[in-house]
Amino acid sequence: xxxxxxxxxxxxxxxxxxxxxxxxxxxxxxxxxxxxxxxxxxxxxxxxxxxxxxxxxxxxxxxxxxxxxxxxxxxxxxxxxxxxxxxxxxxxxxxxxxxxxxxxxxxxxxxxxxxxxxxxxxxxxxxxxxxxxxxxxxxxxxxxxxxxxxxxxxxxxxxxxxxxxxxxxxxxxxxxxxxxxxxxxxxxxxxxxxxxxxxxxxxxxxxxxxxxxxxxxxxxxx
Amino acid sequence: xxxxxxxxxxxxxxxxxxxxxxxxxxxxxxxxxxxxxxxxxxxxxxxxxxxxxxxxxxxxxxxxxxxxxxxxxxxxxxxxxxxxxxxxxxxxxxxxxxxxxxxxxxxxxxxxxxxxxxxxxxxxxxxxxxxxxxxxxxxxxxxxxxxxxxxxxxxxxxxxxxxxxxxxxxxxxxxxxxxxxxxxxxxxxxxxxxxxxxxxxxxxxxxxxxxxxxxxxxxxxx
DNA sequence: ACAGGTTTTTAGGTCAGCCTAAAAATTTGT
DNA sequence: ACAAATTTTTAGGCTGACCTAAAAACCTGT
Numbered sequence: 001x002x003x004x005x006x007x008x009x010x011x012x013x014x015x016x017x018x019x020x021x022x023x024x025x026x027x028x029x030x031x032x033x034x035x036x037x038x039x040x041x042x043x044x045x046x047x048x049x050x051x052x053x054x055x056x057x058x059x060x061x062x063x064x065x066x067x068x069x070x071x072x073x074x075x076x077x078x079x080x081x082x083x084x085x086x087x088x089x090x091x092x093x094x095x096x097x098x099x100x101x102x103x104x105x106x107x108x109x110x111x112x113x114x115x116x117x118x119x120x121x122x123x124x125x126x127x128x129x130x131x132x133x134x135x136x137x138x139x140x141x142x143x144x145x146x147x148x149x150x151x152x153x154x155x156x157x158x159x160x161x162x163x164x165x166x167x168x169x170x171x172x173x174x175x176x177x178x179x180x181x182x183x184x185x186x187x188x189x190x191x192x193x194x195x196x197x198x199x200x201x202x203x204x205x206x207x208x209x210x211x212x213x214x215x216x217x218x219x220x221x222x
Numbered sequence: 223x224x225x226x227x228x229x230x231x232x233x234x235x236x237x238x239x240x241x242x243x244x245x246x247x248x249x250x251x252x253x254x255x256x257x258x259x260x261x262x263x264x265x266x267x268x269x270x271x272x273x274x275x276x277x278x279x280x281x282x283x284x285x286x287x288x289x290x291x292x293x294x295x296x297x298x299x300x301x302x303x304x305x306x307x308x309x310x311x312x313x314x315x316x317x318x319x320x321x322x323x324x325x326x327x328x329x330x331x332x333x334x335x336x337x338x339x340x341x342x343x344x345x346x347x348x349x350x351x352x353x354x355x356x357x358x359x360x361x362x363x364x365x366x367x368x369x370x371x372x373x374x375x376x377x378x379x380x381x382x383x384x385x386x387x388x389x390x391x392x393x394x395x396x397x398x399x400x401x402x403x404x405x406x407x408x409x410x411x412x413x414x415x416x417x418x419x420x421x422x423x424x425x426x427x428x429x430x431x432x433x434x435x436x437x438x439x440x441x442x443x444x
Numbered sequence: 445a446c447a448g449g450t451t452t453t454t455a456g457g458t459c460a461g462c463c464t465a466a467a468a469a470t471t472t473g474t
Numbered sequence: 475a476c477a478a479a480t481t482t483t484t485a486g487g488c489t490g491a492c493c494t495a496a497a498a499a500c501c502t503g504t
Contacts, residue, residue, distance in 0.1 A: 041492055091338040104330045110323050116313040263462055
């Protein structure tokens with residue numbers, strides 16, 4: 001059965017929306033907002049995806065991926081993230097420049113291509129933003145990263161990923177001098193506005209607003 | 223102005239068909255056959271392409287690319303051939319495996335991507351089949367390669383490209399042991415059926431039917 | 445429990461890109 | 475030169491993926 005580019009994008013949207021809250025059904029309006037497509041159009045598509053057994057759809061109740069739908073969505077995510085690694089590692093793109101191009105490349109259809117690309121890139125486990133790359137069987141590394149702003153005490157962490165992928169946010173981090181893998185030490189938490197004073201790699205002192213801190217994912221330093 | 227994937231394929235078809243005979247207009251049926259799309263549909267599309275000023279179209283007379291149409295087609299060809307180099311040189315695909323994947327990749331839209339890919343590949347001048355890669359300005363290397371079967375006398379040549387790109391033909395050449403760049407010496411021409419006895423790289427003796435020889439492009443050995 | 449607001453679906457329309465069948469234009473053979 | 479064959483276009487239809495407007499279902503607060 002062939003799945004169109006458009007259908008792949010709906011599946012991908014449902015997949016990522018379903019991870020916002022644990023296992024909740026995804027609503028028509030959520031998909032509509034996420035894809036900037038009118039709700040009526042989304043309803044049309046949901047009916048078609050349900051006929052193809054890619055989703056479980058109950059009118060007025062929302063939608064959930066079927067096993068088939070889920071594995072399709074994960075394959076698209078795998079391709080997207082592998083291509084991002086290619087663009088950054090091999091073609092020297094910046095991490096804030098690759099999303100739009102990967103949105104196109106993720107729909108290229110060839111299992112052989114992806115398998116070889118994966119090998120060529122050294123079977124990477126994470127993309128340039130720190131997001132885990134599903135393996136060929138769709139298995140994802142469990143990442144226990146937590147937004148910086150959820151830490152309420154001083155401590156030392158490693159910056160492992162971002163929760164927000166917009167160009168402006170990524171460029172902001174670049175201008176601050178924060179890169180994946182950097183050491184981040186919380187030196188002070190301002191109780192008034194929950195902003196953070198941190199030190200990056202032991203030398204670079206910075207202030208993060210709570211909003212910025214909420215999009216910086218860290219792990220306990222080992 | 224945006225050009226759809228489908229429109230790009232029509233422009234590419236017109237471009238390659240217009241090179242079969244010098245500067246002749248391309249007919250509706252030629253395009254129809256080449257793309258396996260019914261003639262009535264082709265007529266529809268030609269009207270749309272003409273409205274967009276991508277072609278010069280006179281009903282019942284045929285079609286010719288405009289400057290804009292030609293540069294669009296050449297860009298697609300450039301992308302196709304660069305991606306083929308990537309697939310063969312970097313991902314170790316065989317030369318008979320890359321066409322279908324490149325047909326998809328050629329429609330990825332990003333000037334920056336192509337410029338960087340070109341650099342990454344070492345600004346190659348030819349694709350894995352010996353076809354010239356247009357440069358960023360659309361300029362093509364003039365190739366003076368001639369089908370082997372047009373040579374009527376013994377002589378020494380270099381194999382520089384193929385006139386036929388089908389999997390079976392390419393696999394045939396691989397099984398014979400003929401690769402781009404190999405030395406090809408005509409040792410005998412059979413006058414009865416115009417088949418050729420040749421020696422490849424001074425050691426490998428082979429017979430070529432006229433049909434095979436007609437698809438092997440060679441240059442005089444320098 | 446039901447009025448008012450929100451969400452979702454239904455109904456009907458558009459456009460791109462394909463199709464078949466039939467009509468019109470062009471080319472070919474004698 | 476003109477009938478027959480071929481090529482091309484026109485006419486009308488379909489499907490996927492979008493839209494707007496209106497109806498239906500669902501939720502919420504008193």
